[in-house]
Amino acid sequence: MKLYDSAKKEKCEFQSIKPKKLRMYVCGPTAYDYAHLGHARSSIVFDLWRRVFLANGYEVVFAKNFTDIDDKIIKKLLDSKRTDTPFSSMQELSEFYIQSYLEEMDLLNVLRADIEPRAMENLVPIIEMIEKLLASGYAYEGANGDVYLSIQKDPLYGSLSSRAKEDSQSLQSRIENKSDKIESRDFALWKGYKGEEDLGFVSNFGKGRPGWHIECSAMIEKHLAYQDETFCIDIHAGGADLLFPHHENEASQTRCATQKELAKYWLHNGFVTINGEKMSKSLGNSFFLKDALRAYHGEIVRNYLLGVHYRLSLSFNELDLLSSKKRLDKIYRLKKRLNGEEASTPKEAKALQEFYQQNLQGADSEFVGSLLGALNEDLNISKALSVIEEMLNHTNELLDKNPKDKELKARTMCNLNIISALLGVGALHAQEYFQLGVSEEKKATIENLINKRAQAKAQKDYENADSLREELKNMGVEIMDTPQGTNWEYVG
Numbered sequence: 001m002k003l004y005d006s007a008k009k010e011k012c013e014f015q016s017i018k019p020k021k022l023r024m025y026v027c028g029p030t031a032y033d034y035a036h037l038g039h040a041r042s043s044i045v046f047d048l049w050r051r052v053f054l055a056n057g058y059e060v061v062f063a064k065n066f067t068d069i070d071d072k073i074i075k076k077l078l079d080s081k082r083t084d085t086p087f088s089s090m091q092e093l094s095e096f097y098i099q100s101y102l103e104e105m106d107l108l109n110v111l112r113a114d115i116e117p118r119a120m121e122n123l124v125p126i127i128e129m130i131e132k133l134l135a136s137g138y139a140y141e142g143a144n145g146d147v148y149l150s151i152q153k154d155p156l157y158g159s160l161s162s163r164a165k166e167d168s169q170s171l172q173s174r175i176e177n178k179s180d181k182i183e184s185r186d187f188a189l190w191k192g193y194k195g196e197e198d199l200g201f202v203s204n205f206g207k208g209r210p211g212w213h214i215e216c217s218a219m220i221e222k223h224l225a226y227q228d229e230t231f232c233i234d235i236h237a238g239g240a241d242l243l244f245p246h247h248e249n250e251a252s253q254t255r256c257a258t259q260k261e262l263a264k265y266w267l268h269n270g271f272v273t274i275n276g277e278k279m280s281k282s283l284g285n286s287f288f289l290k291d292a293l294r295a296y297h298g299e300i301v302r303n304y305l306l307g308v309h310y311r312l313s314l315s316f317n318e319l320d321l322l323s324s325k326k327r328l329d330k331i332y333r334l335k336k337r338l339n340g341e342e343a344s345t346p347k348e349a350k351a352l353q354e355f356y357q358q359n360l361q362g363a364d365s366e367f368v369g370s371l372l373g374a375l376n377e378d379l380n381i382s383k384a385l386s387v388i389e390e391m392l393n394h395t396n397e398l399l400d401k402n403p404k405d406k407e408l409k410a411r412t413m414c415n416l417n418i419i420s421a422l423l424g425v426g427a428l429h430a431q432e433y434f435q436l437g438v439s440e441e442k443k444a445t446i447e448n449l450i451n452k453r454a455q456a457k458a459q460k461d462y463e464n465a466d467s468l469r470e471e472l473k474n475m476g477v478e479i480m481d482t483p484q485g486t487n488w489e490y491v492g
Helices: 037-055 072-080 089-106 117-133 212-223 240-258 291-294 297-307 317-335 347-364 363-375 381-401 406-423 441-459 462-475
Strands: 001-005 011-012 022-028 059-064 139-142 147-149 185-193 208-210 232-238 261-271 273-276 479-483 486-492
Touching: 001 261, 011 317, 022 037, 037 059, 037 232, 037 261, 037 273, 037 291, 037 297, 037 347, 037 363, 059 212, 072 089, 072 317, 089 117, 089 291, 089 297, 117 139, 117 147, 117 185, 117 208, 117 240, 117 317, 147 240, 185 212, 185 240, 185 406, 208 212, 208 462, 212 240, 232 240, 240 363, 291 297, 291 406, 297 317, 317 381, 317 406, 347 406, 363 381, 381 406, 441 462, 441 479, 441 486
Parallel strands: 022 059, 022 232, 232 261
Antiparallel strands: 001 011, 139 147, 147 185, 185 208, 479 486
């Protein structure tokens, strides 16, 4: 397997710290608002990496954190108290958005993480790590109850992002430049209490709350880190916007606190843009995931977001989304041809790994080898999709020649299940897929018209039957008469 390591700035052969075992940590969202497409893409990208590692036989421990103590959360909480639906606490507010996020990830078929730590639940290890950094001289207390890490004490600071020699002011644009800092690039490990309505936490160095960066280092050390290795974990991952300062600062404070490197490999996914700009609430062009999921099934959104190589920027465009849907249509068209029902692809990692191995026995070995080989090459999604396209076309040609070939049909269903296990798409019942976007009320109306048409045909009232077909067509419904009855699809 090859992956692009952001620290080395090159593609390299992946070698886990322990044979066939993998510990991976992904930076999750700050829980103060609904998820946007950037969050969705990051989740899908690293879900895909996880699935590929599982397919390669790795035992994966996968963690994704939630930031539930943050200035943005406090501001949202205080703002909510001026509304008719105020939140009572940071915990209530953040938990509301965490649950919303998890529900939306379920709709995108993103596997739940094995570990989902929250800052609020890990204050003890966070404070202990800060105390250790203070005691060892890597950190110092400011004048207002703040605690900072002194980057001068870390000669390797900047080695991850390769930006240490740039102007310090531009480097730390996201880090407050306060007068009580020794150096402007020093960053906060702890923010002293400033009087925000009892929103501080008690520590030996004063009431306050943890800085953003320290929570990840402390939670990795508690929940995930190897204690007997040079590196704490195998892979640390997140969006490209986190490379600096967040990941740089994480790496530094972990190095200072443990004398170990935080991760052997660093993975970063590209931005999602709209009209060529990085998605940002401050720019006013954020596109909430919940809005996309109102318009499109989660599988369609997932299929679109995984269709561009994970390290490249993805410029969101609804026309591109609809164009990418054609790939899914072809998968489900073949599945329908096989009378394929829902594959019941597992939602839990270990069961998914077993499902993959089970279907591997009956699948086309050449197809699976080519598909997994493409994904093993730093998630070469273009090549992987090309392999799938070739398999679909070739299978349809074979079925045209011999539509009753049971062995071919069984092998093809295993191929489709392999796609579902690896890419997380294609597991729906074919009929369900082709009826996506139709409300239950509209389905009842369609079924009623189909039944009326069947009655008209039985009475040889072909004029009325044709009229009813035309009415269905005007509703965006295409009907197909089969020996088993009339099927229908929504074509819009």
